[in-house]
Amino acid sequence: MNHQKSSELFAKAKDVIPGGVNSPVRAFKSVGLDPLFIERAQGSKIFDADGNSYIDYVGSWGPMIMGHCHPKIVEAIQKAAASGASFGAPTAREIELAEMVSQAYPNIEKVRMVSSGTEATMSAIRLARGFTGRDKILKFDGCYHGHADSLLVKAGSGAATFGVPTSLGVPADFAKYTLTAAYNDLEETRKMVADNKGEIACIILEPVAGNMGCVAPRPGFLEGLRELCTAEGILLVIDEVMTGFRVAYGGAQERFGVRGDLVCLGKIIGGGLPVGAFGGRRDIMDCLSPEGGVYQAGTLSGNPLAMSAGIAALQLLREEGFYELIEQKSSYLAAGLVDAAGSAPFKTCLQRVGGMFCTYFTEGPVYSFADAAKSDTAAFSRFFALMLDQGINLAPSQFEAGFMSSAHSQEDLDRTIEAAAKAFKAL
Numbered sequence: 001m002n003h004q005k006s007s008e009l010f011a012k013a014k015d016v017i018p019g020g021v022n023s024p025v026r027a028f029k030s031v032g033l034d035p036l037f038i039e040r041a042q043g044s045k046i047f048d049a050d051g052n053s054y055i056d057y058v059g060s061w062g063p064m065i066m067g068h069c070h071p072k073i074v075e076a077i078q079k080a081a082a083s084g085a086s087f088g089a090p091t092a093r094e095i096e097l098a099e100m101v102s103q104a105y106p107n108i109e110k111v112r113m114v115s116s117g118t119e120a121t122m123s124a125i126r127l128a129r130g131f132t133g134r135d136k137i138l139k140f141d142g143c144y145h146g147h148a149d150s151l152l153v154k155a156g157s158g159a160a161t162f163g164v165p166t167s168l169g170v171p172a173d174f175a176k177y178t179l180t181a182a183y184n185d186l187e188e189t190r191k192m193v194a195d196n197k198g199e200i201a202c203i204i205l206e207p208v209a210g211n212m213g214c215v216a217p218r219p220g221f222l223e224g225l226r227e228l229c230t231a232e233g234i235l236l237v238i239d240e241v242m243t244g245f246r247v248a249y250g251g252a253q254e255r256f257g258v259r260g261d262l263v264c265l266g267k268i269i270g271g272g273l274p275v276g277a278f279g280g281r282r283d284i285m286d287c288l289s290p291e292g293g294v295y296q297a298g299t300l301s302g303n304p305l306a307m308s309a310g311i312a313a314l315q316l317l318r319e320e321g322f323y324e325l326i327e328q329k330s331s332y333l334a335a336g337l338v339d340a341a342g343s344a345p346f347k348t349c350l351q352r353v354g355g356m357f358c359t360y361f362t363e364g365p366v367y368s369f370a371d372a373a374k375s376d377t378a379a380f381s382r383f384f385a386l387m388l389d390q391g392i393n394l395a396p397s398q399f400e401a402g403f404m405s406s407a408h409s410q411e412d413l414d415r416t417i418e419a420a421a422k423a424f425k426a427l
């Protein structure tokens with residue numbers, strides 16, 4: 001496959017954009033290739049600058065669950081654009097989307113719109129701190145919650161309980177308020193809470209961890225966290241930026257029956273436009289400015305284009321049978337990929353929750369980041385390149401989930417399985 005134009009664009013981009021990209025994972029660095037520059041997309045396919053087409057399982061990293069350029073969403077955006085791109089004043093559309101979100105997530109009594117998932121988690125944490133009057137937060141190793149300072153923190157080595165920054169520019173003094181535990185490890189979490197009694201404002205987690213592949217919560221993990229938080233006056237912040245409207249219309253909370261005090265949303269609720277949201281219990285949300293003393297704001301928050309796209313997206317997802325369709329397509333693809341992997345010269349492990357999935361290049365099962373880190377990333381990179389060359393666009397990293405959309409056809413799925421069988425054999 002010829003990627004000459006993409007490579008030329010990448011060379012140019014590197015001149016004026018750091019690393020040539022506006023978000024690091026797009027650079028294909030972890031698979032050692034030049035990124036594709038995309039010209040357009042339609043349904044299940046994306047088309048690059050060289051005119052190649054690919055069956056797309058990235059879906060803009062999650063939002064495009066109804067496929068690219070769904071006519072209803074295109075129409076909603078066009079209509080909204082014609083009546084004004086932004087007013088900096090409230091609109092009826094914000095109420096409409098807020099009501100739809102609140103109906104889907106009964107624990108979201110009030111919700112505030114922002115412009116990205118990062119803003120949602122950052123604001124939820126400030127709110128949790130303001131509400132509880134506590135400074136520390138607890139997160140899990142391998143969970144990604146956007147790039148706010150206090151969330152770019154990993155577990156320190158050995159017995160260290162205080163986090164260390166994973167990025168330059170994050171003061172150690174900030175990071176020390178972020179505790180980290182291993183995902184799915186309730187015992188370790190309980191111990192940390194006991195060691196920091198009365199000091200933790202919130203526990204934040206991805207209810208299905210999709211930023212280290214696809215790791216489901218083990219039975220009892222979410223329930224245990226819920227109990228622990230309630231007992232200790234800690235707010236449970238469930239980051240459903242990826243899983244919300246993805247693993248069920250009501251997200252992982254509906255699927256697993258555990259509810260957070262605060263919930264973060266993003267990706268799908270914008271229908272492909274830049275959106276985030278955070279919401280939860282009324283008494284907590286009322287601590288936000290202008291009602292309360294926790295400041296939070298945004299020039300483009302509740303943007304009319306984004307609200308319109310979000311409303312149109314949720315209307316599509318509410319249609320009868322949408323999630324059954326996603327489940328059916330995903331389980332068919334997963335079964336095919338497992339079969340195909342049988343011809344690989346080593347063991348792999350496919351993990352899936354609804355329309356998100358990951359083939360780990362390790363035996364598995366993967367319950368935590370430490371498990372995921374055992375993957376043979378060099379083999380994944382070769383697999384990725386072999387798939388791309390056959391017109392299959394997977395996320396360019398072992399530690400990302402693949403996403404199914406309703407636009408993927410039976411032919412797409414069969415072509416993907418065939419390509420995977422060839423790729424596994426060629427490894």
Ligand SMILES: *Cc1c(COP(=O)(O)O)cnc(C)c1O
Nearest residue numbers: 116117118144145146239241242
């Ligand atoms: C993508 C993601 C974010 C960050 O959202 P952005 O819109 O990229 O800022 C936060 N949390 C989770 C779980 C995500 O998957």
